[in-house]
Amino acid sequence: MAYRSDDDYDYLFKVVLIGDSGVGKSNLLSRFTRNEFSLESKSTIGVEFATRSINVDGKTIKAQIWDTAGQERYRAITSAYYRGAVGALLVYDITRHVTFENVERWLKELKDHTDSNIVVMLVGNKSDLRHLRAVSADDSQAFAEREGLYFMETSALESTNVENAFKQILTQIYRVVSKKALDIGEDPAAVPSQGQTINVNSNDVTATKKVGCCSA
Amino acid sequence: MRGAEADSDAEKKQTYITEFEPGPVPPLKPVDKYGFLKSDQSTTVPAEVSSKCKPRNEREREEKRLRKWRKMIGVGGADWKHYARRKPSVVKRRIRKGIPDCLRGLVWQLISGSRDLLLMHQGVYEQLVLYETSSSELDIIRDISRTFPSHVFFQQRHGPGQRSLYNVLKAYSVYDRAVGYVQGMGFLAGLLLLYMSEEDAFWLLVALLKGAVHAPMEGLYLVGLPLVQQYLHQLDRLVKEQLPKLGTHFEEEMINPSMYASQWFITVFSYSFPFPLALRIWDVFLFEGVKIVFKVGLALLKYCHDDLVKLPFEKLVHALRNFPEDALCPDTLLPMAFSIKVSKRLEELTFEYEQMNNPSQESSTSLKTIRLRGLPKLC
Ligand SMILES: Nc1nc2c(ncn2[C@@H]2O[C@H](COP(=O)(O)OP(=O)(O)OP(=O)(O)O)[C@@H](O)[C@H]2O)c(=O)[nH]1
Ligand SMILES: [Mg+2]
Numbered sequence: 001m002a003y004r005s006d007d008d009y010d011y012l013f014k015v016v017l018i019g020d021s022g023v024g025k026s027n028l029l030s031r032f033t034r035n036e037f038s039l040e041s042k043s044t045i046g047v048e049f050a051t052r053s054i055n056v057d058g059k060t061i062k063a064q065i066w067d068t069a070g071q072e073r074y075r076a077i078t079s080a081y082y083r084g085a086v087g088a089l090l091v092y093d094i095t096r097h098v099t100f101e102n103v104e105r106w107l108k109e110l111k112d113h114t115d116s117n118i119v120v121m122l123v124g125n126k127s128d129l130r131h132l133r134a135v136s137a138d139d140s141q142a143f144a145e146r147e148g149l150y151f152m153e154t155s156a157l158e159s160t161n162v163e164n165a166f167k168q169i170l171t172q173i174y175r176v177v178s179k180k181a182l183d184i185g186e187d188p189a190a191v192p193s194q195g196q197t198i199n200v201n202s203n204d205v206t207a208t209k210k211v212g213c214c215s216a
Numbered sequence: 217m218r219g220a221e222a223d224s225d226a227e228k229k230q231t232y233i234t235e236f237e238p239g240p241v242p243p244l245k246p247v248d249k250y251g252f253l254k255s256d257q258s259t260t261v262p263a264e265v266s267s268k269c270k271p272r273n274e275r276e277r278e279e280k281r282l283r284k285w286r287k288m289i290g291v292g293g294a295d296w297k298h299y300a301r302r303k304p305s306v307v308k309r310r311i312r313k314g315i316p317d318c319l320r321g322l323v324w325q326l327i328s329g330s331r332d333l334l335l336m337h338q339g340v341y342e343q344l345v346l347y348e349t350s351s352s353e354l355d356i357i358r359d360i361s362r363t364f365p366s367h368v369f370f371q372q373r374h375g376p377g378q379r380s381l382y383n384v385l386k387a388y389s390v391y392d393r394a395v396g397y398v399q400g401m402g403f404l405a406g407l408l409l410l411y412m413s414e415e416d417a418f419w420l421l422v423a424l425l426k427g428a429v430h431a432p433m434e435g436l437y438l439v440g441l442p443l444v445q446q447y448l449h450q451l452d453r454l455v456k457e458q459l460p461k462l463g464t465h466f467e468e469e470m471i472n473p474s475m476y477a478s479q480w481f482i483t484v485f486s487y488s489f490p491f492p493l494a495l496r497i498w499d500v501f502l503f504e505g506v507k508i509v510f511k512v513g514l515a516l517l518k519y520c521h522d523d524l525v526k527l528p529f530e531k532l533v534h535a536l537r538n539f540p541e542d543a544l545c546p547d548t549l550l551p552m553a554f555s556i557k558v559s560k561r562l563e564e565l566t567f568e569y570e571q572m573n574n575p576s577q578e579s580s581t582s583l584k585t586i587r588l589r590g591l592p593k594l595c
Contacts, residue, residue: 021355021358021359021399022358022359022362040361040362040365040366041362041365042362042363042365042487042488043359043362043363043399043400043402044399045399045400045478045479045482045483045487046474046478046479046482047474047475047478048537049475049530049533049534051530064530069399071355071398071399073398073399073437073439073441074398074399074441076439076440076441076444076445077441077444077445077474077478080472080474
């Protein structure tokens with residue numbers, strides 16, 4: 001895996017990792033950004049943060065990923081971090097059915113705190129624990145289709161689909177952003193400067209865009 | 217794969233409770249003087265740093281210090297109250313220098329008021345552990361192996377460390393159902409269990425959360441985390457006032473204290489700080505209260521000030537969660553923390569915060585009047 005320099009990007013997308021405690025959000029993040037996994041990772045207190053850049057259609061997309069504590073009580077602090085997110089990975093644990101049942105509540109959280117056009121991917125993590133599976137992939141797929149979510153099963157432990165899941169959501173966000181920009185006749189390369197949040201359409205996903213030196 | 221299965225096992229709390237067979241004893245690995253695995257960077261201080269902080273004739277001094285302490289507290293703590301009343305400033309000074317490790321467990325119980333609680337409520341803990349059930353049991357079990365995972369005492373699956381941790385947290389979640397169990401409490405309980413018995417640790421937790429001596433901490437864990445919000449607001453203000461250049465930089469980079477300081481308050485620096493530092497902070501925290509958390513926080517920012525003001529957003533967030541080793545040396549950081557004055561301003565900011573949040577209410581709910589709600593008055 002070639003990691004590009006952090007400051008060299010065309011688009012910056014903010015993505016949040018949400019889902020019940022213990023489903024593996026922090027490990028998905030560490031696998032994606034540092035290629036690390038830990039069986040005995042500490043529970044997240046509040047929020048954590050990491051970044052990584054990937055390439056989509058010749059553009060460098062930098063993901064700024066916020067990992068939140070899963071326990072319900074923590075939503076008092078974590079929900080503030082949903083603001084401005086253009087993507088969300090909603091994670092459940094395929095061996096614990098209750099974490100799948102709670103997906104609807106998480107979707108409601110997102111609806112209450114984010115823009116309606118946020119790209120959401122449902123992620124069934126711990127796919128390596130085949131013998132303990134409690135949620136079938138078909139059920140999740142059907143649910144995801146009904147709710148208009150992308151869906152993927154992953155294993156942070158075996159490193160299965162982690163890369164794919166993040167790539168897919170970032171690609172989709174990129175498509176939404178570049179399409180919206182075209183729709184309103186704006187050159188995507190002409191949007192404002194780094195750090196500035198742009199509303200491409202009235203109630204649209206927001207993205208941050210860097211101009212100048214590094215635009216392809 | 218052991219940990220992964222533990223996680224799923226955890227689903228079945230019955231299994232956990234009835235199958236008390238401890239897991240295999242982990243192989244002996246080198247640990248530091250506090251029992252943390254040596255490779256764990258996050259909790260130990262490298263030898264060069266710790267020796268740099270300590271003088272050469274350290275051993276002798278330690279022994280002299282220990283004798284003074286023994287004299288001060290008396291056998292089993294018998295003389296403590298008398299001494300503390302007569303010479304509060306001596307006590308404060310000695311505690312700030314660090315409680316001798318072999319007396320820590322006892323002294324913590326004396327200064328936190330938990331010893332009194334225990335004596336007044338004999339048998340209560342056992343009742344809570346043995347006969348009550350809590351809706352938080354599964355949550356607690358899931359976090360047991362995720363609390364101080366690198367400490368030998370907590371490593372063995374279903375071993376004595378993990379079981380005591382479970383018992384204390386479960387007992388607390390029954391004792392105080394409004395708080396129940398919140399992630400982060402495990403680090404408090406875990407830290408205490410390294411220095412005292414389950415029952416003692418439980419009552420110290422009660423003393424802290426219900427406010428036996430200082431303002432109650434339960435608001436850190438209640439629904440809405442109201443006290444976390446208040447403390448973060450106060451910290452934000454203090455940073456702006458005491459470190460204006462950094463405050464402005466934070467504002468420009470849109471850094472919010474919840475990005476780095478939530479765990480300072482929620483776990484009182486026990487989540488990710490080097491253990492020797494956490495202990496020294498806890499010594500002072502138990503005696504002087506939460507203001508030491510603000511002081512240490514501000515001292516850290518002050519120490520790293522010149523680096524921090526140069527960093528852009530992402531690097532800044534990273535730096536605020538990964539302070540350099542030299543900043544985390546207790547004998548450097550703590551004197552700096554003690555020199556920062558916050559008490560008066562904190563009080564004003566508390567008042568201001570209360571006004572802001574419920575302007576209708578009279579702010580007479582001073583910390584003192586609500587403390588010890590639901591608890592018998594201590595002498
Ligand atoms: N077998 C298996 N275990 C996993 C996988 N991902 C995470 N785990 C384990 O599940 C437990 C919880 O993982 P975390 O990443 O800390 O979970 P989290 O969602 O961040 O939890 P909170 O921070 O409490 O919200 C840890 O013991 C991990 O080792 C996976 O893909 N397979
Ligand atoms: Mg986590």
